[in-house]
Amino acid sequence: MSWSNWSGSVGAEGTVHRPQTEEELGALVRAASKVRPTGAGHSFMPLCASDEAIFSLAEMEGRLTIAADRTTARIPAGWSIKRLTQELWSQGLALENQGDVNPQSLAGAMATGTHGTGRDLGSIATFARGFRLVGADGTATWCDATTQAELFEAQRLSLGMFGIATEIECDVVPAYHLVERIEKRPWAEVREKYFEMAAELRHVEFWLFPHADDVILKTLEPCDPCDPPPTTTDMEEATFRRLLNIGATVPALVPTLQRLMMRSNMSGHRRGPAHTIFASDRTIPFEEMEYEMPVSVGLETLEEVVGWIRKKRLPVSFPFEFRIVAADDIWMSPMNAGPVAAISMHQYAKMPWRKLFAEAEAIFRAHGGRPHWAKRHTLQRGDVDALYPMAERYREVRRAADPTGKFLNPHLEELFS
Incomplete structure (x- = not known):
């Protein structure tokens, strides 16, 4: 077994790739028939499992870029919450909220709806303002509320099905x-x-x-x-x-x-x-x-x-x-x-x-x-449709972004193919 999640209960035989540049990632995605991204493996569901290619962006080059108004930042998607918050702190900034552990990648936390606590505070996914994605053809594209808006809406909680995020524009706040x-x-x-x-x-x-x-x-x-x-x-x-x-x-x-x-x-x-x-x-x-x-x-x-x-x-x-x-x-x-x-x-x-x-x-x-999508559950396709009115529109955007289902695995195929 070449990959397993944090608890050791989910494993896969796929080859784990750790590209260091977006160009290398694009070439690997283009050549692969099936692809799954992984962060720190904090999902208890088989979201990241694949018997073919698994991609970790923990070692990919990138840097934090803070907007002139200091309300948003462009962040390497594979950075852990721990690394990100330390870098933000050095610039006098912070995330508005976090959960109680920080090894997860920013992309993984957003993709699964990970959250902290607070009556007026949303999940980490609510901080997203845009994504740079490497698609099924290996090409990088950008989406936000005005550019490829439907892709952006789906990508906000993506389960890793719309491409591999390499950079995320994210809300930030003054350090506290x-x-x-x-x-x-x-x-x-x-x-x-x-x-x-x-x-x-x-x-x-x-x-x-x-x-x-x-x-x-x-x-x-x-x-x-x-x-x-x-x-x-x-x-x-x-x-x-x-x-x-x-x-x-x-x-x-x-x-x-x-x-x-x-x-x-x-x-x-x-x-x-x-x-x-x-x-x-x-x-x-x-x-x-x-x-x-x-x-x-x-x-x-x-x-x-x-x-x-x-x-x-x-x-x-x-x-x-x-x-x-x-x-x-x-x-x-x-x-x-x-x-x-x-x-x-x-x-x-x-x-x-x-x-x-x-x-x-x-x-x-x-x-x-x-x-919670990353925690143990037994939802089937009909359950997803009953619980989420936008489920079929979500699937339509997924099919448009990935017509051959390159970013699906058996668990996700059952729910979203």
Whole structure:
């Protein structure tokens, strides 16, 4: 196996190419019969898998170019969020929002609708203003809201099907600092006050172990300029890893272990440049499913899923993560019908997850949820059509951009061919 995703659960035999110039990339794409791009492999679905050619742009030459008005920048698409935000910071700039990890490539994060948290903050894809794409014939072209507008609209959340992005024009904002606070709160209290807090604070999310009665609440707020924090993570993982390994050996102990863990002190405080606070180290491998729920039923849905796990004493070893994300107008975005409550369900990679996820997914779907494209889901073509009114127009633009299906793989063919 020559390529695998971050968790090791998705692999492919295709040859991984790492072109260093756009010309080299174009020649390789032109010669290939099937092509898939890859970033950092943070997708849990087989979006990047191919038994033929897989392209990583992590080593491609390029530089950050900031517009004269300093509201946008042209960015090499293969740069990681970590590299990008460090470069922006050196120029006094930042992204308006990020998720809690930063190894993903900018192109990959946009292509899958990756997001952070915030009532008024959209996904990373909402920052895009234009794309330079190497198409199926190996030729580079540009698209934005006025040039090849339909291609641009589809490319905003592309799943890598419209070409390989080599440069992205992206919104940026003046550099800012954040203070992070982590504390343990009763689940009943947070359930009652969450949306009130979300209206008052720039970022507020929580983690809920399904067998515990307290949650880990995390808030981020702008603060005065300060030095980078002394640590690169919001919470240490050593104790959690030990408990996970015990639970993987004796699954019946998972509920007890969770309640034991939540008796400990769960508090933290960090301050620093925004990009150093958004991102945290995540080194424990897991599988993940995330459903974007209509915001009005988010907490109700989480309660139902947790109730099902508790009733059956199921060994779900990781906590659920709960966030809200602003609405957008992107054709294939789970947020395009309105703001969402994002519910992430995780399972330790050493433990069974397929049956658990399948049963939980039925609950998410019953409440009107739509999955994050890069997280585990079982959507079929009919589901895509039912959930996304623009699905067939999206396919039409894909067929025009790639008539032979060079950028498809079996997973994507099933949904979008």
